Amino acid sequence: MSGLLERIVASKRAEVAALKKTVRAPSRRETCDVVRALRRPSELALITEVKFRSPSAGALSRVMDLSARVSAYARAGAAMISVLCDQPFFDGSYEDLQRARRTLDGAFSHVPILAKEFVIDPVQLEVARAEGADAALLIARILPGDALARLSDACRALRLEPFVEVADEGELARALDVGSRVIGVNARDLDTLAMDPARAEHVVARIPASCVAVHFSGVRGEEDVARIAGTRADAALVGESLMREDDPFNLLKRMLARASR
Numbered sequence: 001m002s003g004l005l006e007r008i009v010a011s012k013r014a015e016v017a018a019l020k021k022t023v024r025a026p027s028r029r030e031t032c033d034v035v036r037a038l039r040r041p042s043e044l045a046l047i048t049e050v051k052f053r054s055p056s057a058g059a060l061s062r063v064m065d066l067s068a069r070v071s072a073y074a075r076a077g078a079a080m081i082s083v084l085c086d087q088p089f090f091d092g093s094y095e096d097l098q099r100a101r102r103t104l105d106g107a108f109s110h111v112p113i114l115a116k117e118f119v120i121d122p123v124q125l126e127v128a129r130a131e132g133a134d135a136a137l138l139i140a141r142i143l144p145g146d147a148l149a150r151l152s153d154a155c156r157a158l159r160l161e162p163f164v165e166v167a168d169e170g171e172l173a174r175a176l177d178v179g180s181r182v183i184g185v186n187a188r189d190l191d192t193l194a195m196d197p198a199r200a201e202h203v204v205a206r207i208p209a210s211c212v213a214v215h216f217s218g219v220r221g222e223e224d225v226a227r228i229a230g231t232r233a234d235a236a237l238v239g240e241s242l243m244r245e246d247d248p249f250n251l252l253k254r255m256l257a258r259a260s261r
Contacts, residue, residue, distance in 0.1 A: 001065060001245070003112050003190050003191045003192065004055055004191060004193065005061075005118040005141065005164050005188065006088075006140045006141065006191075006247065008014045008086070008088075008089055009030065009118060009120060009142050011088050011089075011237040012035065012120050012121075012124075013120070013122075014168050015035055016121040016123055017123075018118065018254045019067050019123045019127055020063065020121075020123050023027055024130040025130065025175070026126075026129070026130060027129055027131075027132065028242040029069035029132070030159075031112070031129075031134040031159050031160065031161070032110060032111070032112035032113075032134040033111075033112075034080070034112045034134055034135045034161040034163070034182060034212075035161070035181055035212055036210070037079050037111070037112050037155070038079055038080060038200060038212045038214065038235045039112070039234050040235075042232065042260065042261060043229065043233035043256075043260050043261060044225065044228060044229040044233060044234070044235060044236055044260075044261065045076075045079035045080070045234060045236075045259075046078055046079055046225070046235065046236060046237075046238055046252070046255060046259065047078065047079060047080040047081070047082055047214065047235055047236065047237040047238065048073040048078040048080075048081055048082070048113065048237075048238055048239075048242055048248070048252060049081070049082040049083075049238065049242065049243065050066055050069060050070060050081065050082070050083045050084065050092075050096065050100065050117070050243070051084040051090050051092060051116075051239060051240075051243055052084075052090070052091040052142055052243070053089075053091040054088055054089075054090060054239070054240060055089055055193060055209075056188070056240070057243075060240065061242060061243060061244055061245060061246050061257045062217055063246035064246065064247060064248075065089060065101045065151045066096055066099050066103075066138070067084070067099055067100075067102075069248065070099075070103040070104065071103055071253075072247060072248055073238045073242075073248065073252065074103075074104060074107075074108040074111050075249065075251050076248070076249050076252040076256065077140050077252070077256050078213040078252065079235060080111065080112045080113070080135075080235070081100060081104070081111060081112075081113050081114070082113075082114040082116045082137075082237060083096050083097045083100050083113060083114070083115065083133075084096070084116050084117075085097055085116060085117040085124075085128065086116075086117060086118060092116075094115075094127050094128065094215065095131070095210075097113065097115055097128065097133055098131040098132055099129040099130055099243060100113055100132065100166050101110075101113055101131065101132025101133075102132070104229055111193070112132050112135060112161075112202045113132060113134070113135035114133065114134070114137060114163055115133035115136045115137065115160075116129035116164065117133075117136070117137060118126060118139060119136060119137065119138055119139070119143075119151060120142060120143070120147075121153065122150075122154040124136075124225070125151065125154050125155055125158055125160060127160045128149050128160065129130070129159070132159060132161060133157075134160065135160055135161035135162070135163040135182065136155055136162065136163060136180040137157070137159050137162075137163050137164075137165055137167045137184075138151050138152060138162050138163065138164045138165065139164075139190070140164060140165060140166045140167070140171040140175060141165075141167060141171065141190060148164070148174055148175070148178050149177075149178040152164070152178045152179065152180065153211070159231075161181065161182055162178075162180060162182070162197060162248065163179075163182045163184060163214075164180040164182070164183050164184070165183075165185075165186055165216065166183060166184070166185055166186075167186055167189070167190070167199075167202065167203070168184070168199070169203060169206060170205060172203055172207065176208070176211075180211065181187045181210075181211055181212060182211065182212040182214065183199045183211050183212070183213060183214065184214035184215070184216045185203045185204045185207075185208050185213070185214070185215060185216060186200065186217055187199070187200035187215065187217040187218040188216070188217040188218065189217060189253070195217065200215055200216070200217070200218070200233075201215070201228075201231055204231060204232050204233050205231065205232045207232065212234045212235065212236065213232050213233050213234050213235075214235045214236065214237060215228050215231070215233045215235070215236040215237070216231060216236075216237045217237070217239070218240045218243060219236050219237070219239075219241060219255075220236045221251075221255070221259040222255050222257070223240060223252050225238075225255045225256075225258045225259055226258040226259075229258065229259050229260060229261055230261070235247060238252075238255065246259055
């Protein structure tokens with residue numbers, strides 16, 4: 001790690017120490033089947049994201065509050081919703097995760113939520129599960145040695161789906177070694193923030209058919225959706241392009257119209 005990623009992980013160490021001082025009651029809610037939600041034989045599933053700021057884009061739209069935005073995503077047909085839980089770099093929180101789950105409960109209770117956080121300790125998974133997550137992001141690059149395996153096991157013990165993010169074939173091999181069923185390939189380098197969609201598509205193509213393959217980052221509009229729909233990917237995560245929209249409903253509908261394989 002270097003640069004931005006190193007700074008983020010350093011901030012997580014301080015947050016973990018604070019989280020361990022608070023006891024949270026475990027959730028009794030049955031989690032959604034993430035694999036079923038994302039593995040679609042006829043069209044690319046779209047994972048939509050809630051993040052109000054990012055290191056690459058700066059401040060994003062706040063015209064819609066979180067609940068209204070989550071509702072718009074669900075009504076338009078999002079297969080899953082990713083919620084940023086990091087505050088210092090993304091203006092997110094675990095409370096955002098809780099609000100998203102409450103918004104989906106009822107008509108959209110089948111839509112799973114991904115807790116998108118820089119996880120380095122099981123306590124973060126416990127909080128995510130308590131606040132309504134169905135899956136938790138595990139970034140291979142920040143989990144050396146046996147940390148990826150330990151946190152994957154911790155996810156499963158909490159009935160969370162470990163959603164493993166990789167950047168290259170070496171990290172993909174590690175994800176497969178720990179039994180990952182859902183693997184995302186990030187087109188953005190988390191150290192430099194540079195985009196490399198060709199690298200991402202190369203790695204996505206090597207994800208076994210037994211796993212759900214997800215393309216992360218760089219989905220700007222309908223043409224990108226159509227391109228990724230023609231690859232091995234089962235799903236794609238769409239973040240900044242939707243978060244720039246004061247109301248993302250129409251753009252998401254147009255993207256989904258181009259998601260046929």
